[in-house]
Amino acid sequence: MVHYKMIFKRRDFLKYIASLTSAIPPLPSIFSIADKTVFAKETGNRVVITKRPGVFSSPTIVSPEIVNSMLSDGICLLTGCKTPEDAWRSLFKLNERIGIKINSLGGRKICTHPELAYGVAKHLTNIGIRPDNIIIFDRLTNELKRAGYKIQKNSSSVNCFGTDSDYELTPEFSGTIGTCFSRILTQNCDAIISIPVLKDHDLSGVSLSLKNFYGVIHNPNKYHDNGCDPFIADLNCHPFIKNKLRLVIIDAITGQYNGGPAFKSQWAWPYSGLILGRDPVAVDLVGSRVIEQKRKQNGLPTLKEAGREPIHIQSAAKRKLGTGNLNKIEVLEL
Template identity: 35%
Template sequence: MGDDEPKLRIICFSGRKIINTKDIHFSRRNFLKHSALGIAGFGLGLKGFEGLQWAIGADNQASPGDKSKVIAIKSGGIMRNGKPEPEAVQRMMDEGMFTLTGKKTTAEAWRAFFTPDDVVGIKINPIGGIKLSTRPEVVNAIIPGLKAAGVKENNIIIWDRFSYHLITAGYPLNKGSSGVRCYGTEPTAGYDKEIYYESFDDDYKLRQDDGARSLFSTIVTQHVTAIINVPVMKDHGIAGVTVCLKNLAFGAINNTPRFHPSPYFCDPASAEVCAHPALKDKIRLHIVDALQACFEGGPASMKTWTMWNEERLFFGTDPVAIDRVGLEIIDKKRKANNYMPVSQKAKHIATAGRIGLGVYDMNAIELVELNV
């Protein structure tokens, strides 16, 4: 078997197929070759919440053909002097999880996704500093739910690619054996040379040390068993928008500048990295921080006049549906402010829909909007 062929060991356990990700080599050409055979389709799949409910014994399973559900929880006036009220954020978090799961208690809601044996990585977006990053108040509202589900505090890891981004966004680093941990792939965790995404849909002149391969963070492959994706709703000067898919994909691998130039604009890499079994099999939940959002100048905009108080958190298991909703909201805001739409750049969302990561068609998405 050549180096560019996928090496998979499938273990049967209680009727479920589990991939030993240490044996995965995954490339762009093999993605297209093998996705029809199901190799790229392991994990939560299109109906992620349904698959997860089956896996851990939750009830209220969705029926085939149901619309993909996105929950939007709004709290008007939550932002005060550029900061949200922590108590209000906690109410939004609780209501979002109750609505998404149909459960009535915090413990039940979070147990629908996590078990006491999990090590949970909270993937944030810290590139925008204090002004335009995942807010600590949002992350702090997630932690009580995980603990209520039985996850040990030190088995919660807040992470992103670069440690210095975490610091500038207001997250103190903690690599110790007590408390919630927080650290980046660089320089702390490093990359897994055995598990990578290989693609030649790139600008070869911008390839870094690993050539056509992008290595996965060991946080993804070795440190955590489950991931919550907590991005920000904002535009992106290259990819159009960065919500669930872009935040997750380019925070999990190295050697990414090669995917940015025209004609790629981070497509198809953003979608295909999210479809890689090493990442896809660990994603349990997406919670978008849209307390403040940005329609121009992202992902690290300091233009306060292009930011607005959306005052919402979005919840779901379908990253494509959430990104499509986010794209519509951002383009509507851009139009109101006489900016061109970014949908022509954000092709990675449609690509993700085509390869089975979720629902792109707005007519097949149910947006549930609640005020608390």
């Protein structure tokens, strides 16, 4: 397979989509989801960066319309599908229950934007997935509230609530990890979309998709030693995560390149982007490079020099959770 990096302009993107129309044989009118899933798997190590400087309608307000457009373009480019609907259908079955794991720890200023999480939910309902089969969730209901989410439980619309105390009663094991998983993950979801935030982390170097799953276990504080390694990688090997994770979208609308996980205004910047992929290792590697570049631009030492190289990403690659070599990742920027 040829691996390459491309920088797409919007015009290039439209051309690319147009070329797909001619290059890809027309799909049968009643297509097989399974066939489309196979098709999507061919783009498994692709990572798409969509950036829109205009995503902020004011310094602190994000435009849902532009977020929606970023999502539409990004998901098409990621999957190689012509329309967003086809793209989402290539990833999810209509009768699946889908969990959207966000990161709300840092409060409103450095969390997964509600506009993005609800935007993803809207895309899913657009293809016919029932709203009440979609759950936006994180560790705590209170943290979700603080991050601006509207709590909905047992609702006919999109649900949104925290695990709180609802963990499995017996521990599961995965390498060095022994933990009780959130029952939202184990009982309520067939598939997971992980939407972390592009940010630095004091212990693990970065807190992206792999680290995001510390929010589904009952004892994350027991796995902070040695830069959270190999704990993060071992956790992501568990079938509850490995077999359910279908899509990663890093919310890089606002990034933070130092001082995480709490919000620190002096190190936050409007990256105005999303980073999408199906391979959590590849996405995290690309995300960590964005953070490293920003640190360099601002005269900060590399994460390695700062004593917190995100070694968990390579540990995850060694466990075959994804591609840990940038040269083998197809990065498309839009």
